Amino acid sequence: MPHPTAVRRLLAGFEARKPMRTTSLIITLFGDTVSQHGHTIWLGSLVNALAPLGVNERLVRTSVFRLVKEGWLEAERVGRRSYYRFTSHGNAEYERAARRIYATEDTSWEGxxxxxxxxxxxxxxxxxxxxxxxxxxxxxxxxxxxxxxxxxxxxxxxxxxxxxxxxxxxxxxxxSSELASPQRLRKMVHECWQLDETAAAYRTFLDNFRPIQKWLAQEGQVQPETAFIVRTLLIHDYRRVLLHDTPLPDELLPPAWPGAEALTLTGGVYKALARASTHHIATLEGGNGALPPPGAGFAARFPGIKPQR
The missing domain is CATH 3.30.70 (Alpha-Beta Plaits)
Known part of the structure; x- marks a missing residue:
């Protein structure tokens, strides 16, 4: 079944990126999916999972080899098959990121x-x-x-x-001392945290995923593979913006900060895709056959945000 127009446009935009940064995409997939479904995936299933995103087998193999060399992934050979998982370093790095990606943070601040x-x-x-x-x-x-x-x-x-x-x-x-100038403090934060660039990245993200939000509001049922593809790209792009952002308190942010809308959209779309995407994930293979259902932590992602339908 062909993907809806909003999904085809999202995929086309992703495939047009130069460079594609496949290693980063694979880290997203391991963190968002593999870490919640048994921790290990067969290389062949990794190739199959990324093929609909326009990533060919050669690029997957090259990127996985690089991630092993950099200490993110480790391999286990069983017969003629290779299985991959996060190293302890890779898992620790992504777990720290996950606490920001999937949480709704309290930004109250006392200086x-x-x-x-x-x-x-x-x-x-x-x-x-x-x-x-x-x-x-x-x-x-x-x-x-x-x-x-x-x-x-x-x-x-x-x-x-x-x-x-x-x-x-x-x-x-x-x-922050009472003698410090609030204007100077906000100016320092604006420059050092590069708020203009981060706001622009959030707006690009919202432009890319608002059509997905609208499509989900109109769609009665989402196909499992489509849900998996959109969920992976959603978290991948949101993670890339968060890499350059930090949960600053409202007192230090410009008015109408787009990060708040980006969080609400991401959490709502993610929850709307969760059930269908896990059906597709069950067709992938790990060290003990089909990837198992997600762990308990999966249901706790994006607390307090309602699915967007």
Missing amino acids: HWQLLLPLAIPDRDREDFRRSLLWQGFRAIASGTYAKPGSAGRALRETLEEFSATEKVMLFDAT
């Missing part, structure tokens, strides 16, 4: 900040450490100084443990 100064991070870890800080909402506000509004929380503790960096950084609690 508290976390300041982090990396003092002795080895060169081999520096880029991965910086990327992990960015995912958590830290930004460089001066040379060698990262800041984040609110508390550091669990994610930072995990990062410091993973990189054995507890003794290699200085971490400070700070507050």
Whole structure:
């Protein structure tokens, strides 16, 4: 059965991207799907899952090899078949991201900040450490100084443990002084958090997925493969925007911030596609045959957001 017009346009836009960044797409699929359905997938099923998105087998194999080399994935050989799963590093990185992707965060704020100064991070870890800080909402506000509004929380503790960096950084609690200019504070946040670029990315995301939202509102039933394709691209594109965003409090954001609409749309569309997409996922294979039903954590994704129908 051919895909609806809104889905065909979404696929065409994805396939037209240069470069396609297949490694990032595979990380999305492992995090959104494989991590919830038995943790392991057969390479042949990975190829089949990505084929409708215009990703050929050669590109899948090349990208998987690269992700193994970079420490994201690990392989297990059974006979002539290869099965893949997240490494402990890959799983930890995606779990930290997942707490932002699938949660509706409390952005209330009392003026508290976390300041982090990396003092002795080895060169081999520096880029991965910086990327992990960015995912958590830290930004460089001066040379060698990262800041984040609110508390550091669990994610930072995990990062410091993973990189054995507890003794290699200085971490400070700070507050916004009454003597500080609110205008200057907002200007710093606007520049360091690159809010113009992030807002533009959110608007592009909304332009791409509002037709999907409208289609779901009119559609009585969604085909399983179509639901899986749209769900994968939805989380992939939303994750890419979040990589450059951070959950800033309303006091520091411009009026009518598009991130709020993007979260509501993503959660509603995701929930509307959840049941049908899992039927398609059951046709894929892992280490013990067909991928199992999702774990308990799947139902808790996007709490408080209603399916958009």
